Amino acid sequence: MGDLDDDLRRLFGDDRLDVHPAPDATDAVLRGAHRRRRRRAATSSAFLVVALVGVGLGATQLRTLSHDDPADELLETATSTSTASTTSLPPSTSTVAAPGSSSRAATPPASSGGATTPPGTGTGKPRTTTPSPPPPPPAEPGRLGALLLGMSEADALATGALIEPSSPADQENRCTAYATRSVPDSDAVVISPAKGIVRITRPSTAKTQRNVGVGSTVAEVKAAYGGATQSGTTVLVPMAASPSWSYVFTTNGTTVTMVHMRLAAHDCPTA
Template identity: 50%
Template sequence: MDDIDDELRKLFNDDRLDVHVTPDATSSVVRGAQRRRRRRAAATGTFAVVAVIGAGIGLTQLRPLALDSADDLLPTSSSTASTTPPPPSVSTYTQTVTVTVDPPVGGVPNTAQNGTTAPNTTKSSSTSTTKESAPGVFGRLALGMSEEDALKTGSLGTAGTPTEAGCKPYSSVSNADPSTVLISSAKGIVRIKLPDTARTSKNIGTGSKVTDLKNAYPSAAVNGSELVVQMTATPAWVYVFENDGTAVTSVRMRLADNDCPGA
């Protein structure tokens, strides 16, 4: 150890190792220290400015983020609600009207190809069960009229011989046949025979063709040599058309409910 100490002492005492300081060394050191302080101060200021700016930018960026996060958490009301009132509801209806020009026969309407109800062109015709309607009146005489009332009309002619049933025949001012009018004491006038020149309301009379008679009165029923047409007036009565199969030979009106045979 002593050898080492001795060597160190020799080394430190060697003049060759001395550092020779120039006369302006002190001022140079001072100036270098000042330069270092200025650079340090400048660097510190720059860092401070940068730090402040960075902090401002950070706050600016952080604030919207915070607000956005808050907005996401807070309940919001819908701003898209419609303020326009709903359009008024409109109710529509369809009304279908079917117009029938003529009522269908048998209650079944004619249907056209397009499915609409077409006017019925079929004409109704009388059948054998159809009865004509007309009062049983000729001139001033009427079926069912009493003998007394008939005499008051002045239309009766000469009285004939009463029948076995008590029915009294009369001629009339328009027909000289002595059996033109037949009167029952209980039923009144039960028969009026029309003169050859007389015609019914459908233009049928003595001399008319049987075919014309049947066309005018489709409900005419055959009774021997007679064609009988029922009428529906009150009192009920019938037309009796005597014929030879081709033409009408006589026409008489007869009370439906009578007590005189052969009326």
């Protein structure tokens, strides 16, 4: 052990093993330390500037989004388009979603390709329909000029519309007949002693209130008066009036040749 200690002291005491620093070593170390501090300061400043710029850009983007929301623009555009369009379009299935949220487009139900069955219909029993009642008889007065159905013979003569003398209207001579100033036939007006005027013949140029008369077709008479009934060549149309009476349209099978106004409760055989 003593020899080893002596060798170590002799080795460490050898001047050849000493490290001698350069004359400017201290200045070099100081200059390097200053450079490192400057680089660190520059890096910190750069990071600070970048952070400030990022904050400014973020605030600007937030203001832009708050004032110019693309979702609002899309909604306004869609509303304007749907208002200006004059064609009915199917409802859109697209949905505008806010940023950061997810939405699914509504998928329309698949069509089966078959005909749509109206509500309330099916394969059940058919509904029974009640036939509509016949239309009520039209209301027209039984009057031609001054002559009125049911008017007594004396009152009829007082109008001056009858042409005298009278003639028998039937073989039993129960009723009398007169010509009129508008119809020269001798039986243009038939009068019953008990019922008064029971029949008036209308002039060939006269039209009813529904614009039918001599020359009209049977089809036109039935179209004008829904309650008309035909028996042979005669078409009868009852009227709603008091006393009750009817139009009697005499035809040749297709066209009206004469029009009478006849009291319903008459007692003259030829009326």
